Amino acid sequence: MKKKLFALFLIVALMLCMVPAAFAADDEITLDVIICQYGPNTNDWFLGTGMDGSNFVDKFEAANPGIKLNLDVVSWNDVYTEVDTRVANDNAPDILNIDVFANYATEGLLMPVKDYCPDDLFEDFFPNFIEQSNIDGTIWAVPDLASMRALWYNADILEEVGVEPPTTWSELEDACQAILDYYDGEIYPWGIDMTTDEGQAAFAYYTFNNGGGFIDENGDWAVNSEENAEAIDFALGLVEDGFTNPNPATQTRYDLQDMLAAGKLAMMIGPNNMPTYVSDKGGEINLGYVSIPCADGKTASGVGVMDRVMAFKDDSAPDQEARNAAIAAFLKFFYDPENYVGWVSMEGFLPAVNSSVAALIESDASFEGWLNMLDTFHTYPSSKAEWDQCKQGVIAAEQNALTGADIQAELDALQAELVG
Amino acid sequence: MNTGLNRTRWEPYVWLLPSLLLISIFVVFPILIVFKLSFSEISKAGVIGGFVGFDNYVEAVHLPAFKTVMLNTLWWVLSVVLLSTLLGFIIAMVLNQKFRGRKIARSILVFPWATSLVIQASVWNYIIKYEYGNLNNVLLNLGIIQQAINWRSSYQIEFVWECWVGIFVTVPFVTFCVLSGLQSIDDSLYEAAIVDGAGFWDKLRHVTLPMVRPSLTVSTVLNIIYVFNSFPIVYTMTKGAPAHKTDTMITYLYMLSFYERKKGPATALSVIGFLILCLCAGIYMVSVMRKEEQL
Structure with a gap:
């Protein structure tokens, strides 16, 4: 009898626990949000005390009564796994911050x-x-931030050797040879990352600056163009000549940045927040930057990377208008210059909205130079549904070529796969 | 009396029920789901579509890296299981002897086993790093080498390092399995063998090996499963680079699913891996049981 009474008590207690949730459900909307971890401060800014002693979630909820945020900061290593698993379980987040969007859009998952x-x-x-998120006239995501890539160099090393920062491929080869000779291999002249992390970026750095790229002027796949094969051949030549880090297939950009900060590497292509990274690592080197070198006789092309914020459909939401309004409130609060400037400058990224430009330049004058470079901003064709396949394909092509395969044949096979 | 008998009949099942329930929910059910998924269309974003027959299997075996990955997996399992069993057996024989500091030696042996595989693989990454690696530093300081050596100069060598780390972390498990078997051998058996004029190798062959066979069976079968399914070492050390040439089946299907977004072939591969594992473990178990019956 006592056991039955106890069981009854447990059931009643559970039901009572659900009562507040049931009442709350009528006038409260909870948004599931996934944010990617850009650096050590991201989690603190969104969930800790990194936003003037408070955090984004608390401030947002205080400013928007009736909207709750269930926000997770997820590392870039795990975010694809997490999102795909949630999509497979019909539990997609309401708002997602990530780099790719085309698969979700073409499969009808996004609003x-x-x-x-x-x-x-x-x-x-x-x-x-x-425009980078435009598929057939429909915009499926908004940009949250960007980073521009440039050639970063250790000014002391270049001065010691007596070479100028290279602007063309032949200058780059000469500078690498001079550094290699001067330091007898103690310092790597040039850093290359052809790993699964950023092998696609390496492809962009060289092909964009040889008149090639992932797609042609009509927007069709053109990964096997003559310019592309020539560009990757040039990059592989730098490896073969001993100008680079020894293991480009396993040494990531972060490994290279660590080497640059430690004075072990003379030059590499990296993001605009390099000074922040180097100083965080305790590096005491004189950094300088110039545009990414281009092939002789070709026009230099800026390479940038942009991430996005997108909203998933939720047909089970009881009030679609209220949900859309809540998502709008989230975006307005996030892009409010009062919040957004702190977010972008915290990790040293570039903004995506005009309203924050003046405030950013005021906080750090070095932003101006980078913002001017945004006019030459070229990035990945991530609005194409095959982008994932292309990205992994060019990385595999580079890595196979590193082990002796013919790059033209590799790119031909990839092109056939992409258009087939 | 009758009630007592009935109770004896069903009582074991009641006690087994929680375990069976947990195994069904967390093992059997996911396996069935993966089997079902392997015959379904799965979009790049993870949306599950309709039945596609064996399409995912056909696509999986025709992937360019499939053959390399299967060969790598074979080498990975064979080298790690065989060499760790051999080394573990030798170390267990040593640790079974009476000597000063035996307890400390046994405790030290637990460390690699007790540390997480990700940490182990990361530590080994640092040890063999060309630029600031401990191995190069030690050899340079001792004057054994005059300039740093690139210990990862080719993907074949990187794969050998992955196997070595696999062996390093597996040896303690084998050692303790064998050691437990060795400690259960009655000294009188060895005494009888000595009276019969047996030397070291005779004792090993006719007393030690037959007596530790059950322990070795357990450790080998478990090792085949653990090593085949091992993910952290390969993923931490190379992520399968370059171009899946250092991948094993488990890391490959992960990369296939979450990097290349070919989820259909990835689920098909995981089913193939499961069946291979069942087959290997089954053959080994049956052969060992037959030998035991013959004894």
Whole structure:
């Protein structure tokens, strides 16, 4: 009898626990949000005390009564696994911050941006950024930040050797040879990352600056162009000549940045937040940067990387309008210059909205030079549904070529796969 | 009396029920789901579609890296299981002797086993690093080498390092399995063998090996399963680079699913891996049981 009473008590207690949730459900919306971890401060800013002693979630909820955020900061290593698992279990997040979007859009999982983004905010985004998320005239995601890539060099090493920062491939080869000779192999002249982390970036650095790229002027796949094969051949030649780090297939950009900070590497292509990274690592080197070198006689092309924020459909939401309004409130709060400037400058990234430019330059004048480079911003064709396949394909092609395969044959096979 | 008999009949099943329930929920059910998924269309984003027959299997075996990965997996399992069994057996024989500091030696042996595989692989990454690696530093300081050696100069060598780390972390497990078997051997058996004029090798062959065979069976079968399914070492050390040439089946199907987003072939591969594992473990168990019956 006592056991039955106890069981009854447990059931009643459980039901009582659910009562507040049931009441809350009527007038409260909870948004599931996944944010990628950009650096050591991301988690603290969104969930800890990194936002003037408070955090984004607390401030947002205080400013938007009736909207709760269930926000997770997920590392870049895990985010694809987490999102795909949630999608497979019909539990996609409401808002997702990630780099790719085309698969989700073409499979009908995303909402068009016009369904939730306020017009004034939409007009605030840099047009060339917003266009990166355009598939057949529909915008499926908004940019959250960007980073520009440039050639970073240890100014002391270049001065000691007596070479200028290279702007063309032949200058680059000469500078590498001079550094190699001067330091007798103690310092790597040039850093290359052809790992699964950023092998696609290496492809962009060399092919964009040889008149090639992932797609042609019509937007069709063109990974096997003559210019591309020539460009990757040039990069592989740098490895073969002993100008680079010894294991480009397993040494990531972060390994290279560590070497640059430690004075072990003379030059590498890296993001605009390099000074922040080097000083965080305790590196005491004189850093300088110039545009990424291009092939002789070709035009230099800036390479940038951009991430996005997108909203998933949720047909089970009881009030779609209220949900869209909550997503809009999230975006407005996030891109409010009062919050957004702190977010972008915290990890040293570049903004995606005009309204924060002035405040950013005021906080750090070095942003201006980078912002001017955004005009030459070229990035990956991530609005194409085959982008994932292409990305992994060019990395595999590079890595196979590193072990002796013919790069043209590798790229031909990839092209056939992409268009087939 | 009758009630007592009935109770004796069903009582073991009641006690087994929680375990069976847990195994069903967390092992059997996911396996069945993976089998079902391997015959389904799965989109790049993870949306599960309809039945596609053996399409995923056909695509999986025709992938360019499939053959390399299967060969790597074979070498990985054979080298790690065989060499760790051999080394573990020798170390267990040594640790079974009476000598000063035996307890300390046994405790030290537990360390590699007790540390997480990711940490072990990361530590070995640092040890063999060309630029600041401990191995190069030690050899340079001792004057054994005059300039740093690139210990990872080719993917074949990187794969050998992965196997070595696999062996290093597996040896303690084998050692303790064999040691438990060795400690259960009655000294009188060895005394009788000595009276019969047996030397070291005779004792090893006719007393030690037959007596530790059950322990070796357990450790080998478990090792085949653990090593085949081992993910952290390969993923931490190379992520399968370059171009899956150092991948094993488990890391490859992960990369296939979450990097290349070919989820259908990835689930098909995981089913193939499961069946291979069942087959290997089954053959080994049956052969060992037959030998035991013959004895």
